[in-house]
Amino acid sequence: MAINKVGTKGIKDGAISAIDFADNTITSGKLVNSAITNALLSNSSITLGGTSIALGASVSFTNNFVQWQSVITADGSTFNTAVAGKGYFINTTSAVHTINLPASASIGDFVAIKDYAGTFVTYNLTIGRNGHNIQGVANDSLISTNRASLVLVYVDATKGWLYWEEHNVGDLENAGYIAATGGTVTTSGDFKIHSFTGDGCFVVSCVGFPSPAGLDKIDYLVVAGGGSGGTNQSGGGGAGGYRESKDSTLNSPHTASPLAVTTGITVTSTTYPVTVGGGAAPGTAPNACGSAGSNSVFSTITSAGGGKGTTVATSAPGSPPTGGYGGAGGSGGGGSGAYYKITAGGAGNTPPVSPPQGQPGGGNPGPAASTPSNTQSGGGGGAGTAGSNGIVSPATAGVGGNGVASSITGSSVTRAGGGGGSASGLTGAGGTGGGGAGAASGSATAGTTNTGGGGGGQDDNSGNGGAGGSGIVIIRYKFQ
DSSP: OOOOOOOTTSSOTTOOOGGGSOTTOSOGGGSOTTOSOGGGOSOOEEEETTEEEETTOOOOHHHHHSEEOOOEEOOSSOEEEOOTTEEEEEEOSSSOEEEEOOSSOOTTOEEEEEESSSOTTTSOEEEEOTTSOBTTBSSOEEEOOTTEEEEEEEEETTTEEEEEEEEEGGGGTSOOOOEEEOSEEEEETTEEEEEESSSEEEEEEEOOOOTTSOTTEEEEEEEOOOOOOOSSSOOOOOOOOEEEBOOTTTTOOSOOOTTOBSOOEEOOSSEEEEEOOOOOOOOOSSSOOOOOOOOEEETTEEEOOOOOOOOOOOOOTTSOOOSOOOOOSSSOOOOOOBSSSOBOOOOSSSSOOSSOSOOOOOOBOOOOOSSSOBOOOOOOOOSSSOOOOOBTTTTBOOOOOOOEEEOTTSSOEEEOOOOOOEETTEEOOOOTTTOOOOBSSSOOOOOOTTTTOOOOOBSSSSSOOOOOOOOEEEEEEEOO
16 A cells, blocks of 8 residues: 655654665656655755755855955055955056955965956055965065966965965966066056166066067166266266167067167076176376276176276377377277377277177377377267267367167167367367266266266366266066
C-alpha cells in the first residue's frame, strides 16, 4: 500500500541512513516536480561568506564576496579607511589619493582596489599601512601603474597584508609604457619629463612595448658644464657640449634642436646614474686663464665640458706663438688678445661626435704687431655657432657663439651659448643660451646655471673672469 504522507513523528530520529538506500535509488523520476520544498526542510538556507542564501536561489560569488563601493574621487586631501571585505574604485583624474588599510585585521581579511580612470601613473595611489606591515615591510605602498587592479589579504603580524592578486588590465588593451623615477618630474601631453639639475639616478621600474611601438625608448638632452673666462685680455669660455635625441618611433610633438639625432636610447628595468657637469671656476686676477667645464653623462651619452678662455700671451717679438690659444672642449674657448702674435680659438666638438656637440671659439687673427697693441680677444664657441674673432681695426671684442633651442620640456629653451671676449675698454656679448658677457673692467659675467653657458673674459685684471654655467640632463618618454 502506498504511503500518502510521512510526518515528523513517523520517522524516528536517526532512523534513515545512507545504507537504507541503494545507489541511485532516489532519482528525479521518483519525485513529483517540486515535491521537496523549503517548508519540508528544517534548514532552508545556507551561509556563504557571512551571507545567508536561500536554497534554490542564484548567487554571484564575486558580488557577495567583494562588496564594491561607490567611486571615490580623489581631491588630494581626503584619506579614506578601507573596510575588510569591501572593494574600492579610486578615481585620480585630478589629484593623488591615500586609502588606509583597516586598523584592526584578522587572518583572511581582504581589501580590493581598482584604478577607476586609468590615471594612477599621473596621480598615484598610496596604500597606507595603518600600523600593519605590507608584504612584510613597515612601509606604505605607492601604486603608480595605470589600470591597476589588486587585492590585499591579511595573514599575520609578521607579513601583515600581502598582495593576493595583482593585475594591470590596461596591458590587455593598450601598449605598455615606461614607468620611472628620478629628478624633477613634469608632464607635457602624453609625455613625462625628468629634469636633472644635479647628479642623481634615473630608475626604470617598468619598460614599455618595444618596436614598432618604440615605447621602450627615451629621448634625452645632455648638456655639459661651460668653460670659464680668464683675466687680462682673456677670451670667453666655451659652452658645454650639447647632445640631444628625438626618436622617430615616439612621434613626440616637441621641437628638437638641429643637433638632435633621430634614435633615442632603449632602456631596461634598471638604475641609470646621471652626472650633471659643473661649470668651471673663473680665472682670477692677475693674469689667469679660465678652466674647462665638467662632463655630463647619461647612459651611453657623454657631453664634454666647454673649453677654457685664455689670458694674453707674453711672448717677445718673433718668438713662437706658444700661448694665448683657447682651450678645446664641447665648444672651444676664446683665444686671448695678442702681444706680438696671432691667436686662435679652441676647437669645438672635442672629442668628436656626430652631429657635432659644439663649435670652435674665436681668436685674434692679427695681423701680428711689433708693439703690444692687439688686445682684442675672441668669444667662446656655442653649440650652434662659433665664437667670433676679436678685431684689431676697428677694435672689437669677440662675441660668444649662440646656443640652440629645444622644447623637450614642453617649452622652448635655448642652451649652450659661449662667453663673450674682452678688449681695451670694450666687451663682447655672451651668446644666446646662457653665455656670459666679457668685461673691460671689474669681473666678467658668469654663464647661466643649468644651461652650460660659457663665462665671459676679463680685460684689465681689475676683476675675475666669468664662471661657466652648470649643465643639465633631461629625459623624455611616452607614459600614456
